[in-house]
Amino acid sequence: MTPRTVVGVMPARLMDPTAAPDWRLVRLGKGIMETLIQQLINGLVIGSVYALIALGYTMVYGILGLINFAHGDVLMVGALVALQTMTFLMGMAPGMSPLVMLSIALLVAIVVCMLLGFTMERLAYRRLRNAPRLAPLITAIGVSFLLQTIAMIIWGRNYHTYPQLISTTPLQPIEGVFITPVQITIIFGSAALMIGLLLLVNRTKIGRAMRATAENHRVASLMGVDTNAVIAFTFVIGAGLAAVAGVMFASNYGIAHYGMGFMPGLKAFTAAVLGGIGNLGGAMLGGIVLGVVESFGAGYIENLTFGFLNSSYQDIFAFLILGLVLIFRPTGLLGERVSDRA
Amino acid sequence: MLKKTLVALALAGLGLTAAHAQTVVKIGHAGPLTGPAAHFGKDGENGARLAVEEINAKNPKIGGQAVKFELVSEDDQADPRTATTVAQRLTDLGVKGVVGHVTSGAAIPASRIYEQAGVPVITESATSPKLTQQGFKVTYRVIANDMQQGEAMAKYALGTLKLKKVAIIDDRTAYGQGLADAFAESLKKAGGELVGREFTTDKATDFTAILTKIKSKAPDAVFYGGMDSQGAPLLRQMRQLGMNATYLGGDGSCTSEMIKLASGAIDDKVLCTQAGIPATKMPGGSDFLARFKARFKSDVLLYAPYSYDATTALYEAMKLADSTEPAKYLPALQKISFRGVTGNVAFDAKGDIKEGGVTMYHFVNGKWEPFN
Numbered sequence: 001m002t003p004r005t006v007v008g009v010m011p012a013r014l015m016d017p018t019a020a021p022d023w024r025l026v027r028l029g030k031g032i033m034e035t036l037i038q039q040l041i042n043g044l045v046i047g048s049v050y051a052l053i054a055l056g057y058t059m060v061y062g063i064l065g066l067i068n069f070a071h072g073d074v075l076m077v078g079a080l081v082a083l084q085t086m087t088f089l090m091g092m093a094p095g096m097s098p099l100v101m102l103s104i105a106l107l108v109a110i111v112v113c114m115l116l117g118f119t120m121e122r123l124a125y126r127r128l129r130n131a132p133r134l135a136p137l138i139t140a141i142g143v144s145f146l147l148q149t150i151a152m153i154i155w156g157r158n159y160h161t162y163p164q165l166i167s168t169t170p171l172q173p174i175e176g177v178f179i180t181p182v183q184i185t186i187i188f189g190s191a192a193l194m195i196g197l198l199l200l201v202n203r204t205k206i207g208r209a210m211r212a213t214a215e216n217h218r219v220a221s222l223m224g225v226d227t228n229a230v231i232a233f234t235f236v237i238g239a240g241l242a243a244v245a246g247v248m249f250a251s252n253y254g255i256a257h258y259g260m261g262f263m264p265g266l267k268a269f270t271a272a273v274l275g276g277i278g279n280l281g282g283a284m285l286g287g288i289v290l291g292v293v294e295s296f297g298a299g300y301i302e303n304l305t306f307g308f309l310n311s312s313y314q315d316i317f318a319f320l321i322l323g324l325v326l327i328f329r330p331t332g333l334l335g336e337r338v339s340d341r342a
Numbered sequence: 343m344l345k346k347t348l349v350a351l352a353l354a355g356l357g358l359t360a361a362h363a364q365t366v367v368k369i370g371h372a373g374p375l376t377g378p379a380a381h382f383g384k385d386g387e388n389g390a391r392l393a394v395e396e397i398n399a400k401n402p403k404i405g406g407q408a409v410k411f412e413l414v415s416e417d418d419q420a421d422p423r424t425a426t427t428v429a430q431r432l433t434d435l436g437v438k439g440v441v442g443h444v445t446s447g448a449a450i451p452a453s454r455i456y457e458q459a460g461v462p463v464i465t466e467s468a469t470s471p472k473l474t475q476q477g478f479k480v481t482y483r484v485i486a487n488d489m490q491q492g493e494a495m496a497k498y499a500l501g502t503l504k505l506k507k508v509a510i511i512d513d514r515t516a517y518g519q520g521l522a523d524a525f526a527e528s529l530k531k532a533g534g535e536l537v538g539r540e541f542t543t544d545k546a547t548d549f550t551a552i553l554t555k556i557k558s559k560a561p562d563a564v565f566y567g568g569m570d571s572q573g574a575p576l577l578r579q580m581r582q583l584g585m586n587a588t589y590l591g592g593d594g595s596c597t598s599e600m601i602k603l604a605s606g607a608i609d610d611k612v613l614c615t616q617a618g619i620p621a622t623k624m625p626g627g628s629d630f631l632a633r634f635k636a637r638f639k640s641d642v643l644l645y646a647p648y649s650y651d652a653t654t655a656l657y658e659a660m661k662l663a664d665s666t667e668p669a670k671y672l673p674a675l676q677k678i679s680f681r682g683v684t685g686n687v688a689f690d691a692k693g694d695i696k697e698g699g700v701t702m703y704h705f706v707n708g709k710w711e712p713f714n
Contacts, residue, residue, distance in 0.1 A: 035558045038583070042550035157380035159571050161602050168606070170582050178584040253547045253575045255603055259378060263545055298540075298551035311552050312514055312541035 034176035039299045040292065045183045045252065047291020048190040052245040053268030054275065054283035055197060056238030062214045062278035063234050064129070066136045070120060070143035071242060072265015074113050076258060077147060078243030079162070079250040080155050082109035086163050098165035102247075109243040116147075117239025121232050151258035159257045162250040186248045193241060194284050200237075201280060210234060214278070267294075267318075274322050276335025285333055294318050364410040367666045369394060369656060370432040371413055371649070372452065373444030374420035378544060378571050381599065381643060383444050386466050387415045388638050389646030390441045393653035395637070402657070405664050411657070418452070420445040420544075425452040433459035438666050439656040441649050446470030446516035453481045461668050462675060464655055466648035469593065469617050470520035474692045480668075482675060482689055484652045484682075485645075486617035486698030488517075491592050492524030494700040495565070495615045499590060500532045503613075505562040508590075509538035511552060511576070512567035518544070521592040522567030537561050542576075544568060549576045550583065557585050569594040574603030581607045593617050596703055596710060597644050612705045618684055619699045620712050621647055626683040651682035658687075 053075060060068045085105040089096060124143050128136040166185055170178040201207040209230045212220040217227045249264060250256040267290060275286025297317030301309050309316075325333060371390045373383030394411045402409055414437060418425040425448035432440055433455060440456060440463040443449040449468035456463040457478040464482040465473065471487045499505045508529060512522035526536060537559040540552040553576070556564060564580065564587050566573050573595040580589065588611040589595075596614035604612075621627045621642055630650065634642050656671075658678045663671035679688035688696045703710040 031558050035554055038554045038557075039551060042548075042554060045550075046548050152376065157376065157384065159378075159381075159574075159599060159603055161605055164606065168578070168582060170584050172584070176584075178582060180582050249547075254578050254606070255547065255571070255575050257378070257571070259545075260547070263547070295551040295554075299555045302555075310539065310541060311555075314541075314551070 031176055034174070035299070037174065037177045039295045041177065041179050041183070043292030043295030044288065045186055045291070046294065047271075047288040048187050049245050049249050049252075049264065049287075050268045050271045050291050051284045051287025052190045052193060052241050052248070053264055054272040054287045055194065055280060056242050057269050057272040058275070058277055058280060058283040059210075059234050059238050061272070062280075063210065063217075063231055064125070064136075065133065066125060067140065067269070067277075068120075068125075068235075068238075069137070069140040069265070069269075070147055071238065072261035072263075072268070073144050073147035073151070074116060074120075074239045074242040074261070075246035075249065075264060076151060076256075076261030077116055078109040078113045078239075078246035079256045079260065080151060080160070080246075080258070081112045082106060082243075082247045083160055083162060083250070083256055084155075085109070086165070090163075102165040106244065106247055109247055110240045113239040113243035113246075114236045117235040117242075118232055120239075121235040125235075126228070126231075148258055148261075155258055157258070159255055162254050162256045164251055164254055166251065168254070180252075182248075182252050186252060189244070189248065193244060197237070197241070198280060206230070206233060270318065270322060274325055274332055276329075276332025279332070279334045282332050282334035289321070289333070290318055293321055364408045365666070366412050367404075367409050367660075368412050368414050368435060368437040369653060370435070370437040370440040370442070371415045372418045372425065372428050372432065372440060372442035372448070374448075375415070375417035377419045377421075379420045379445060379569060382467065382569075382645060383417070383420070385643035386442065386444050386645045386649040387413075388634065388640075389466065389642075389649035390653045391415075392634060392637055392646070393650045393657075396633075397654070397657050402661075404660050404666055409666060418443050418445075418448045420448055422447055422451045425449070426455055428452065429455035433461055437461060438660075438668055439463070441466060441652045441656070443468060444645065446473060446520060449473050449481075450476075450516055453478055456480050460672070462656065462659075462672050464652035466652045467593075467645040468517070470516045471524070472516070472520065474694050478693075479672065482652075482655070482693040484648050484655065484684065484687060484695050484698075486700050487694060488521045488524040488592070488617075490698065490700050491615045491617055492521060492526075493528045494702060495590055495592070495613075496525055496528035496532050496534065498613075498702055499563055499565075499588075500529070500534045503563075503588065505534075505588060507535045507537045507559070507561045508563045508565055509540065509556040509559065509561040509587075510536065510565045510567070511540045511542060511549070511556075513542055513544040513546075513569070513572055515544050515568070517594065518567035518569075520567075521594075522565065525565050525567065525590075525592075542568075542572065544572060546572060547575055549579050553579055553583055553585065557583055561587050563588040563590050565590040566595060567592060570597045570600040570603060574600055574607075577604045577612065578607040586611070588613065590614070593644070598641070599643070601705070601709065608705050610705060614703050614710070616644075616701050616703060617698060618648065619701050620703075620710075623701075623712070624684050625681060630683045647683040651684050651687050654680070654682055655687055 056071045082105040085108045089101050167181045170180050209225045213227050213230045221227045271286035271290040272283045275282030298311050298314035371387050373386045375383045394413045416428040418428045429452035444467050446468040449465050462480045469488045471489050510522050512518040538556045577589050591614040593616045596616040659671045659674040660666050663674040701712045
């Protein structure tokens with residue numbers, strides 16, 4: 001089914017009885033390819049951020065079987081700490097080059113979030129490691145509220161303008177299709193980080209320890225793996241990725257707020273489940289797929305349902321796909337068929 | 343029998359001591375103090391607080407008794423369900439009147455509870471027309487409603503700016519939807535062409551998908567029914583997608599936050615309406631701004647003068663009826679007419695303000711400039 005036929009047969013009458021269908025056809029026909037590519041780019045940008053966050057969910061789940069609901073809020077802390085650093089640097093050294101400033105801010109955010117991830121694991125989750133599964137889950141929700149409230153006390157209730165140190169002036173790689181340098185950085189930056197993470201997990205000693213712990217932490221510790229350190233390391237890496245995702249998210253939209261982590265956190269969790277929770281490649285694939293499906297869902301739902309549904313139902317596509325995947329592949333797109341881990 | 347008499351005497355004694363002391367009259371304020379609209383809630387609360395403090399400073403006497411007003415502030419999170427819980431809590435606490443709720447989505451479900459309890463409720467900022475159309479006796483509003491805002495914007499966009507094709511986006515809240523519907527209706531009446539109607543939520547940050555779709559229809563303008571926290575990123579994304587259409591918004595876009603959050607993207611093709619008139623053009627505006635700043639060390643965001651007037655309206659009605667009992671002073675709300683900070687405050691039979699002006703603003707020289 002090519003998009004042209006979809007749009008061609010779309011009757012406008014269901015949404016707006018007075019609109020002339022032939023006019024829409026001409027209008028849409030002209031820019032149809034541009035719109036399609038633009039929607040793909042929109043989806044890739046948001047999907048890359050989802051993927052980066054989803055990695056944090058999936059790593060922790062793979063090792064502990066815990067859904068760390070506070071993960072989205074780590075993203076928020078990362079974005080706001082970076083904002084604070086940038087504001088400080090602008091006051092101290094106004095002549096500093098934007099890229100250096102952004103790098104310093106990003107570094108500070110990563111370090112703070114890593115410490116936060118470590119503390120979270122040490123104080124909230126470690127002592128519940130052998131408790132029934134619901135206890136750490138509820139604790140995670142509690143930690144999420146705690147982080148949001150602390151952030152609200154520190155940074156206030158207002159939305160903050162996020163300095164856009166990488167240019168947001170749109171480029172036009174193809175006539176009629178727009179992408180900003182920030183968005184390009186997001187797509188390539190998260191791809192690089194994901195490759196780095198895969199190498200870390202599959203090619204290094206600590207990565208092997210992580211995989212061993214995920215398989216079975218009792219046996220791993222019998223083999224001389226310091227599982228406590230490995231679990232702490234997993235949280236730290238996940239939190240570092242969330243910090244980067246937070247800065248990317250806020251830089252792209254130019255806005256930051258103490259509640260900003262909730263929605264991307266939820267979406268990334270969905271992405272992790274879609275891809276197969278516990279599986280790194282799955283989280284990446286799930287994130288990208290979710291982003292693209294969301295974007296196409298919102299853009300084409302009216303055309304695909306012949307005007308019966310409009311964009312207030314834009315999320316149903318994402319969840320429809322999630323539902324279908326879980327029916328036919330209960331462990332997600334790339335999830336392993338291991339019953340005791342999913 | 344003796345016991346009963348003793349109890350009665352004791353109660354009478356209590357009553358006497360109370361008569362000598364000041365009677366505390368609780369006034370409620372309800373609005374979001376957490377969540378995306380928390381800044382508006384705090385602004386409204388501060389306005390009401392300033393009014394209560396200034397009234398108390400006058401040592402008011404109602405029904406021959408010295409009274410002291412006390413503000414009970416509650417957080418409704420701009421959430422319909424929380425709003426009803428908050429309304430129930432306020433009425434249980436025995437408040438004599440309520441200022442709020444700040445958002446229409448919260449004000450409408452909460453109004454039923456106030457109606458049942460017979461407690462007058464005056465909103466400073468909920469502009470959905472539906473609020474005062476439910477046939478309730480207790481609902482009042484000190485600000486113009488969305489019908490008036492939508493009409494003003496549609497007339498201006500089509501008549502003066504000659505914009506023909508308009509797309510509309512709203513955030514599916516009672517406020518955003520009400521405003522967008524009012525605008526759509528006025529647009530049709532004025533002969534404009536609606537080329538797209540899209541939806542988002544009040545928690546969304548990414549609008550690129552719906553904007554890309556709208557862009558394919560080449561509108562002259564995009565109207566957004568919602569708040570600044572979504573409006574600003576929406577405007578930014580429009581420009582990032584190479585859309586040069588004029589941005590039209592309601593009072594939720596007409597804030598200093600909008601300018602701050604959309605900095606870099608906001609330009610002279612951004613217009614908004616505001617129910618009521620700018621604080622600087624209000625009869626008591628500049629004086630109010632100074633008093634507010636001195637008390638709270640922050641600037642008025644938007645609705646503080648309105649919540650101030652809403653609180654004063656409750657007090658004026660109590661004075662007129664010479665009673666703080668809701669049942670007694672409620673009819674007096676229909677009769678009061680006073681010069682408030684925002685202008686003349688008097689209500690029509692439905693509870694809407696009689697002289698609720700709408701001001702058009704455009705973004706020029708780094709700020710909102712009214713032009714009427």
